[in-house]
Amino acid sequence: MLSGKRYNTLNDELFKIFGEKVSKIAIDGGFTCPNRDGRLSYSGCLFCNEKGSGDFTNFNLDIEKQIDSQIEINKRKWKTNKFIAYFQSFTNTYADIDTLKLKYENAMSRKDIVGLAIATRPDCFNEEIYDYLEELNNRTFLWIELGLQTVSEDTAKLINRGYDLNTYEETIMELKKRKIRVVTHLIFGLPYEDKVDMLNSVKYLAKTNTWGVKFHSLYIQTDSRLYDYYLKESFKLLTKEEYVDIVSIAISYLPREMVIHRLTGDANKKLLFKPEWSCDKLGVISSIDKKLKELDLYQGVNYNSNM
Ligand code: SF4
Structure with a gap:
């Protein structure tokens, strides 16, 4: 791996493809979600917050202004000149x-936007959308992010995800058929899941072999339904050590070439209730790196034992 990590990072992957560092800019495209606007439910996924999982976006600005301001920030922070426009908030x-065409084409109209990432739900596609995404995929670097979170149907019901595993499978098959990259999100620490449940989700994901994965730690923000649920149920939250252990083992089960986009969540400090460690993203990543070394684990080393 270019970065010397024991796993395949998005940074490394983008560097290989574009020959230089590429950074993502998060956008709020002004969408809503069927799990919040009443089509499926009004309550949303249990952990969803006011910003539809787009804490670092700015809905008050139009798409072009959001892109301009974020590019300026990223240029200063990362010294990069190429960017992926990431439609992050709600269901894009x-x-x-x-x-959709208006918003995506608008985002891609700048020369320095070299790709598009679209976060959505597997039940929000139709033939027209698939066809357009396929065409888009032929002219830009595109990936689609799907929030699976868990393979347990019981947990999916508890968190009010609003679609079943079958829907996810049909969608990834259709996207893969059209050679569109898919990134799957998993959350570790969902209520009442144990280590075996979490690793079952990872093993399933390894077999379906999507292009990328994002691991999130469950954290509770005061602007989510999860906050009230926790006050009532007080379910067990993962400690940092437990989370680091699970992610390290999870990495070993993934196919070698799968791109790891994220290793932990990124809680908003001002709104975070628990656990406190989820604000320390760099500390968690560094602990995962240490753990992998200690256990002598690499991405893919246990992939075949999963077959
Ligand atoms: S699908 Fe995303 S935006 Fe919709 S309720 Fe769930 S987390 Fe929130």
Whole structure:
């Protein structure tokens, strides 16, 4: 791995493809979500917050202004000149095709935007959208992010995810058929899941072999339903050590070439209730790196034992 890590990072992958560092800029495209606007439910996923999992986006600005301001920040911070526009907040394929085209094409109109990342739900596609994404994929570097979170149907119901595993499978098959990259999100620490449950989700993901994965730690923000649920149920939260252990083992089960986009969540300090360690993203990543070394684990080393 270019970075010397024991796993395949998004940074390394983008560097290999573009020959230089590429950074992501998070956008709020002004979408909503069927799990929040009443089409499926009004309550949303249990952990979802006011910003639809887009804490670092700015809905008050139009897409072009969001891009301009973030590019300025990223240029200063990372010294990069190429960017991926990341539609992050809420469900970014939940609109008619003309609206989607307008928003995506708008984001891609700058020369320095070299790709597009779209976060959405597997139940928010249709033939028209698939066809357009396929065409888009032929002219830019595209990936689609799907929030699976867990393979347990019981946990999925508890967190009110609003779709079943079958829907996820049909969607990734369709996207893969059209050679569109898929990144799957998993959350470790969901209520009442143990280490075996979490690693079951990882083993399933390894077999479906999507292009990328994002691991999140469950954290409780005061602006989510999870906050009230925790006050009532007080379920067990993962300690930092437990989380680091699970992620390290999870990495060993993944296919060698799968791109790891994220190793932990990124809680908003001002809104975080528990656990405190989830604000320390760099500390968690460094502990995972140490743990992998200690256990002598690499990405893919246990992949075949999963077959
Ligand atoms: S799908 Fe995303 S935006 Fe919709 S309720 Fe769940 S977490 Fe929130």
